[in-house]
Amino acid sequence: MQITVDAWDPSFADNAESPSRSDSATVDTEIETPAKQWAPVDAPGPGPRRLLVVDGVRRIDARVELSDETGRWPGMCVSWAAGAVACDLDGGASAVTETAVERGLFAPLDPGAELDHYPYRKTDAAESAELIAASQAAMAALEAKVAAKVATHAELSVLDGTLRGRTRLPNAVGYIKSHHRSYLQAPLNGVVERLRPGQRTPVFHLMTTWPRYSWYLRLPGAGSRGWAGVARIEAADALSEEAAIALADATAAALPPLGSAAHKDPRAPQNLTPIAGLERRLKRKLGDSRLLLRSVRTAYANR
Amino acid sequence: MTDSVGRVLGTEDATPLSFWVGVGPDAYAQLDDVLTTEREVPGVGTVRVSGVVTAVRSRHEGAQFDSDVFDIAGGLLPAQVQEAAEVTVTRVEPEVFVPPTPGAAVERATGAERDRALYFDGMERQVPLGFSRDGQPVFLNADFLDGTRGAHVSISGISGVATKTSFATWLLYSLLHSGAIGAEAANTKALIFNVKGEDLLLLDHDNTKIDDEIRESYRRLGMAPGAFKSVEVLAPPREGDNNGVPDVACRSTGVDAFYWTLAEFCRDGLLPFVFADADDDRQQYTMVVHQVAARLRKEARPKDNGAVAVDGQLLTTYRDLVDLICERLSDDVTRTEWAGSAIGLGTVNAFIRRLIASGRDIGRLIRGDLPPKGKVVSSQAQVTVVDLHNLPDRAQRFVVGVVLRGEFERKEKAGTARPLQFVVLDELNKYAPREGTSPIKDILLDIAERGRSMGVILIGAQQTASEVERRIASNSAVRVVGRLDSAEATRPEYGFLTQAQRQRVLMAKPGTMFVGQPELPVPLVVNFPFPAWATRPAEAGSAPSTSARSVTAKVDPFELADDDDDIPF
Numbered sequence: 086m087q088i089t090v091d092a093w094d095p096s097f098a099d100n101a102e103s104p105s106r107s108d109s110a111t112v113d114t115e116i117e118t119p120a121k122q123w124a125p126v127d128a129p130g131p132g133p134r135r136l137l138v139v140d141g142v143r144r145i146d147a148r149v150e151l152s153d154e155t156g157r158w159p160g161m162c163v164s165w166a167a168g169a170v171a172c173d174l175d176g177g178a179s180a181v182t183e184t185a186v187e188r189g190l191f192a193p194l195d196p197g198a199e200l201d202h203y204p205y206r207k208t209d210a211a212e213s214a215e216l217i218a219a220s221q222a223a224m225a226a227l228e229a230k231v232a233a234k235v236a237t238h239a240e241l242s243v244l245d246g247t248l249r250g251r252t253r254l255p256n257a258v259g260y261i262k263s264h265h266r267s268y269l270q271a272p273l274n275g276v277v278e279r280l281r282p283g284q285r286t287p288v289f290h291l292m293t294t295w296p297r298y299s300w301y302l303r304l305p306g307a308g309s310r311g312w313a314g315v316a317r318i319e320a321a322d323a324l325s326e327e328a329a330i331a332l333a334d335a336t337a338a339a340l341p342p343l344g345s346a347a348h349k350d351p352r353a354p355q356n357l358t359p360i361a362g363l364e365r366r367l368k369r370k371l372g373d374s375r376l377l378l379r380s381v382r383t384a385y386a387n388r
Numbered sequence: 389m390t391d392s393v394g395r396v397l398g399t400e401d402a403t404p405l406s407f408w409v410g411v412g413p414d415a416y417a418q419l420d421d422v423l424t425t426e427r428e429v430p431g432v433g434t435v436r437v438s439g440v441v442t443a444v445r446s447r448h449e450g451a452q453f454d455s456d457v458f459d460i461a462g463g464l465l466p467a468q469v470q471e472a473a474e475v476t477v478t479r480v481e482p483e484v485f486v487p488p489t490p491g492a493a494v495e496r497a498t499g500a501e502r503d504r505a506l507y508f509d510g511m512e513r514q515v516p517l518g519f520s521r522d523g524q525p526v527f528l529n530a531d532f533l534d535g536t537r538g539a540h541v542s543i544s545g546i547s548g549v550a551t552k553t554s555f556a557t558w559l560l561y562s563l564l565h566s567g568a569i570g571a572e573a574a575n576t577k578a579l580i581f582n583v584k585g586e587d588l589l590l591l592d593h594d595n596t597k598i599d600d601e602i603r604e605s606y607r608r609l610g611m612a613p614g615a616f617k618s619v620e621v622l623a624p625p626r627e628g629d630n631n632g633v634p635d636v637a638c639r640s641t642g643v644d645a646f647y648w649t650l651a652e653f654c655r656d657g658l659l660p661f662v663f664a665d666a667d668d669d670r671q672q673y674t675m676v677v678h679q680v681a682a683r684l685r686k687e688a689r690p691k692d693n694g695a696v697a698v699d700g701q702l703l704t705t706y707r708d709l710v711d712l713i714c715e716r717l718s719d720d721v722t723r724t725e726w727a728g729s730a731i732g733l734g735t736v737n738a739f740i741r742r743l744i745a746s747g748r749d750i751g752r753l754i755r756g757d758l759p760p761k762g763k764v765v766s767s768q769a770q771v772t773v774v775d776l777h778n779l780p781d782r783a784q785r786f787v788v789g790v791v792l793r794g795e796f797e798r799k800e801k802a803g804t805a806r807p808l809q810f811v812v813l814d815e816l817n818k819y820a821p822r823e824g825t826s827p828i829k830d831i832l833l834d835i836a837e838r839g840r841s842m843g844v845i846l847i848g849a850q851q852t853a854s855e856v857e858r859r860i861a862s863n864s865a866v867r868v869v870g871r872l873d874s875a876e877a878t879r880p881e882y883g884f885l886t887q888a889q890r891q892r893v894l895m896a897k898p899g900t901m902f903v904g905q906p907e908l909p910v911p912l913v914v915n916f917p918f919p920a921w922a923t924r925p926a927e928a929g930s931a932p933s934t935s936a937r938s939v940t941a942k943v944d945p946f947e948l949a950d951d952d953d954d955i956p957f
Contacts, residue, residue, distance in 0.1 A: 170466045179463045343464055349453055362450055362465040 088160075088196055088385045090378075091148035110268050110293045116326050117287035117333075123276045125284040132338025133240030134174045138359040140245035141167035141228040142367040143220055146203075146374055147381045148213070151194055160192030161216045162203045162381055165224040166367040167231045170359040171239065172343075179359060183235050185227055186370050191216045202380060225250060232257070241335050245360055249295055252321035258336055259297075259319035262355035264312060268299070277301045281309050285337040288320075288329050296322040298329040302337055304344035306354035314344070316355045391496050393417050396425060397472060398490030404437070404480060407487065409473045409494045417441050417473035417496075419892070420521040420913045422505045424497040425488045436481045437488045438497055438505030440910045443474035443888045476886055476910050479505050498524075507907045515559070515568040516609035517903055518916035525609055526914050528559075528866060528905055530568045534808055538865025538906055539840035542816075542856075543849040544882075545870030551898045552849040552870060553587060554923065556580075556812045558916045559847065563810075564770070565611040574770075575807035579795060581788060582775045583814045586638040589775060590922035592619035593639075594929035598920055605917045615921035615929075620769035622646040624779055624787075625752050632758045635778050638925040646774065648790065649694025650703055650756040654684040658754075660827050661789040662746045662782070672732070676739040679728040680713055695756035704756035710747045714740050749782040781818075788819055789828040796831060796844060805843030811835065816848040817855040829857060836863040853881040867904040869911070871896040885911055 114120040147162040168184035190196070190203040193211050208219045228244065229251045236242040236254045244251055248259030267274060268291055276286055282305035291299045298320040307314030318336050320329045344354030350361050393415045400408040409425075411417050424438040448460055450467035459465035475494075480486075481504065488494075502524060503509045513530035520526050532538040541559065543552045557580070564573045582588040594615045606613035623634035625645045634645040648658065659681040663674070688696040695704045703709050716722040717736050727736050774791060776784045792811065799809060813819065813832075820832040835846050836859060848864070850856050854876060861867075867884055872893045876882075882890060884904045889911060893902060899918070904911035922928035 172463050172466075174463045177461055177463045179460070179466045181466045346455075349456075358459050358464045359466060362459075362467060365450055365452075366466065 087152045089150045089152070090382050090385055091150065110266075110291060112268050112270075112292075113290035114269070114273060114287070116290050116298065117330055120273065123273055123287055125276060125280045126287060126333075126337065128283055128285070128337035128341070129334050130338065132335050135238070135240045136172045136174070136339060136343075136359075137232075137236055137239035137242040138170045138172065138245070138343075138357065138363065139167065139228055139232040139236070139242065140360045140363050140367070141165060141224045141231075142364050142371065143224045144368070144371050144374060145217070145220075146188070146377045149190070149192070149381070149385070151192055151196055158192060158194050158211055159213050159216065160190055160194075160196070161213065161220065162188070162190050162377070163220040163223075164188045164371045164377065165220065165227060166370050167224065167228040168363050168367050168370075169231050169235045170363045171235070172359055174342075179362075181363060181366050183231050184367060184370055185231055186367075186372075187223065187227055189220070189223060191219050201384065202377060241332075241339055243336075243340070243357070248297055248319040248321060252297070252323060256332065256335075257321070258332055260340075260357070261317040261319065262352065264315070264317065277303075277315060278311055280315065282306070282314065283337065283341045285318075285333060288326075288333045290322075291319075298322065298324065298326075298333075300333045302340060304341050304354040306344050306347060314354050316340075391415075391498075393421075393423055393473075393494050393496050396488045396490050396492045396494060400472075402487040402490055404477060404485035404487050406439070406442075406474060406476045407437075409475055411444075411471040411473055417444055417471070418521060419444060419888070421473075422478075422497040422502045422520075422522075423473070423475050423494050424501055424505060425492050425494045427486065427489045427492055429484055429486055432482065432484050435484050435486060436479075436504075437477055438479045438481075438501070439475040439477040440505075440912070441473045442476040442886045442910065444471065445473075446471040474888075478908055478910055479507065506912065510907070513568045513570075514566075516562050516566050516611070517559075517912070518609070518901075518914040519605065521913060521915070526903070526912050528903065529907055530563070532865040532906055533559075533563060533845065534569060534572075535805060535840040535843060535845060539845045540836060540860075540864040541845075541847040541866040541868060542853060542861050542864035543847070543868040543870070543901075544853040544872065544876075545849075545851070545896075545901075546873055546876075547851055549871045549896075549898050551901075553584075553812075553814055554899075554919055555868060555870070555901055555916060556814075556847045556849055557588065557591065557921070558919060560771070560810060560812065561616065561919075561921075562609070562611065564616075566609065567611075569808075572807065576770070576810070577807060578771045578810040578812065579791070580771060580773045580812040581791075581814065582773050582777055583784065584777055586636065586775070586777065586925070587923050588773050589621050589623075589636060589638055589643075590925065590928045591616040591771060591773060592642065593922040593927075593931060595918075595920050595922045595927045596929045597927045598918055602918050602920070606920060609917070613920035616771050618768075618770035619773065620644065620771070621773045621775065623775040624783070625755070625758075627752055630757060632755065634775075636775060638928075639931065641931050646787075647753050647755045647758060647761070649758070649760045650696045650706070650709060650754060651688065651690035651694050652760065653706075653709075653754050654688035654696055655690070657681045657685055658786075658790055659684065661786045661793075662750055663742060672735045673739040673742070676717075676727050676731060676736060679731075680717075680726055680739075683726050684709075684713075691756075693757055694760050706751045706754040706756075707747050708756070709754070710743055713743060746782060749780045750786055753779075753783060753786065785819065785826075785828055788813065789826075789831060792828070792831045792835070796835060796839075796842075799842045799844050805841060808843045808845060810845045810847060812847045812849075814849045816850040816860070817852055820848075820857040820860050822855055822857055833857065833859060836860040852876050852879075854879040865906055867911070869893055869896075869902045869904075870900070871898075889913075 143165040149160040151158045151160050166186040169182050171182045172179040188203050189206040191206050191208045195205050242257040243260050280303040285302040286300050288298050288300045304314045320332045343357040345356050345358045347353040350356050394409045394411040397408040397410045421441045426434050426436050429435050448467045449470050460467045497505050508527050511529040514527035515530050517526045517528050545552050560578050592615050603613040621643045623636045625632040626635040632645045634643045636643050687698050716726045820829045835844050853861050874894050877890050901914050902911045903914050
């Protein structure tokens with residue numbers, strides 16, 4: 086089997102979106118208030134003071150091509166890391182309590198010999214977008230592993246991204262920064278647009294490929310027009326409705342102060358300050374990409 | 389015995405001359421700590437690199453903006469506090485100049501490791517200098533103090549807070565009492581000029597203000613705390629006093645007056661020392677000075693009580709002498725004899741003007757009404773303090789010049805360097821300025837350049853080394869710096885200090901000195917103990933018995949008795 090390393094900067098490949106899943110979404114907006122009485126909800130006084138924020142980062146280190154007499158297959162060397170930040174707002178301390186780094190070679194075909202850094206991971210897909218999706222799934226698994234280790238003591242655990250597959254953690258919410266699609270009906274979307282910083286929508290139940298509670302929250306710092314500064318938050322379906330509403334109140338009180346400033350973060354304010362700090366730390370932990378690319382090249386050259 | 393401090397940084401260049409250390413989370417490194425690390429070199433073996441911490445810093449890792457510090461302190465942003473220390477290498481052993489490897493463990497050097505790093509292991513005779521910041525003793529190699537391999541000490545620092553004279557006397561005390569120079573200490577002499585206040589007149593009085601902690605620090609350095617044992621204080625005679633009573637306020641015993649008789653003045657040719665710039669080639673009248681001095685040596689006949697007779701005229705005061713010289717120079721008949729031929733009247737008048745001006749300042753030091761004292765500096769006491777603080781500037785120069793010349797000539801005649809003669813002189817920038825020449829500067833230059841072989845060691849102090857004759861400063865083996873002002877600290881004379889030390893001298897506290905010695909590439913920061921002798925009357929304990937005896941007898945009659953003597957009844 087022949088293996089070649091693409092001379093291109095591997096980050097050029099990292100722009101493919103995950104393949105879209107089913108479009109069908111069932112929304113139940115009667116959980117907290119009847120849909121007709123929907124209005125922005127204010128945060129109820131002080132929220133939790135001990136937070137846990139979990140996030141992961143992922144980087145494509147090299148694109149490789151595997152080929153033999155029968156054909157050619159794409160492969161991808163990927164590094165990903167996940168970590169958790171414990172914020173003690175009363176103690177004035179935040180620390181990265183747990184980090185983990187993994188690497189892997191995603192390819193439909195086992196190249197036969199492993200690289201030191203990149204163990205082989207079987208993927209059925211042969212499209213680079215699907216390879217990226219596979220690596221994204223691996224990162225989510227690692228995030229779940231990290232979160233499971235540390236989430237037990239926090240009053241509120243914020244997991245970056247959707248809660249899918251991590252619904253068993255106590256007091257955990259999924260935190261989605263961007264909105265590729267809108268789940269609410271048009272009049273209720275108006276409520277989202279009317280949110281002032283620090284306000285949230287009532288909790289609704291969302292069922293796509295998996296069930297969960299969800300609500301929208303506007304963070305301060307980006308004005309209060311349209312969808313600017315609005316994040317969507319998810320809670321596990323297994324919770325009672327009251328527990329989900331309590332979690333929604335907790336996020337409305339706790340998350341707005343964590344919003345980042347626009348001049349420091351291009352994804353402000355949705356990219357929370359602890360997440361930004363954690364991502365910087367994790368990216369450093371991924372190691373130097375040029376060094377890793379070189380190690381891949383030399384490893385293949387010596388085969 | 390070592391304990392871990394951290395690891396060599398790889399994000400800053402590590403070189404054989406300096407490297408950075410990442411300080412571990414449970415450790416600390418402060419300025420002046422001695423650190424050491426090892427690396428394996430193929431074909432050579434283990435190379436140990438040791439040095440002194442010259443800079444420390446700490447920063448938030450993970451913060452990008454200045455305002456992040458508030459997020460971090462508020463518990464929003466995770467960041468790590470990381471400390472790092474810069475080590476300036478003092479010793480590489482064996483001498484294979486390779487950089488330490490990043491990641492290598494760095495340890496605090498203690499005991500023998502520290503001695504090796506600071507070259508104390510090679511110092512056969514150690515003169516204690518005080519303590520470093522971590523409380524460990526710091527030494528000076530006596531070879532660089534007694535002339536074996538180098539001599540002379542230059543102490544710089546601003547007035548008042550730099551404690552220059554305290555350090556000079558401490559260095560003398562340490563040298564004489566630590567046993568560093570062995571039995572030689574007994575014969576070693578020191579001559580100290582006291583230029584400010586009566587600070588140094590109480591060297592033989594115990595200091596009542598020191599506590600047990602200070603006494604303990606003396607003992608840790610291997611010497612007993614106490615005052616100088618054998619001290620003679622010389623002071624100028626009181627102005628207008630006919631009996632030559634020394635002009636000192638703070639002590640009444642153990643003080644002698646110093647003066648020169650007119651006979652000595654004429655015989656030894658001391659006239660040039662009256663003029664600060666007598667050897668300056670740009671001045672015309674200096675020819676007259678030397679001519680008159682030669683004339684006095686030839687004409688003056690000694691009489692009783694140090695008076696002289698010139699041409700049958702009896703002179704008993706300095707003013708008499710001045711009047712006589714002026715008269716001879718003003719008279720057309722005698723002028724060529726006294727001033728030399730082809731000397732312009734203007735030049736002669738310039739000389740007369742200066743000579744008359746000197747009468748007021750020097751009159752009380754040149755006497756024709758007191759018995760000759762022989763040598764001004766007696767060889768009895770170990771430490772001789774010459775008090776100048778009551779004298780006007782011209783008289784101070786005269787005394788320093790004449791005394792130094794006397795000592796230098798005595799050592800020159802003796803022909804051996806031993807026993808050593810130390811000379812402590814403050815305000816060196818006044819006596820040996822960078823610009824111009826004078827008889828005193830010539831003597832000081834002579835001491836600086838030849839004194840090492842003749843056993844005359846200069847401990848010079850000055851506010852600004854940049855204004856002292858360069859050859860004197862460059863001949864000093866040991867350079868000491870106390871607190872400096874910021875403009876002075878940037879001058880090239882202080883190039884031996886590291887960059888960080890140049891900033892630190894601006895805030896050096898009293899009692900903290902930066903000592904550069906030839907063996908060590910980095911000056912060491914030293915805290916020297918508070919003087920165990922009185923530095924002002926309020927601190928002085930009772931006068932030592934020897935100085936009290938000076939009132940009646942120089943010898944204690946009881947000391948003559950043998951211990952075994954029977955009771956005479």
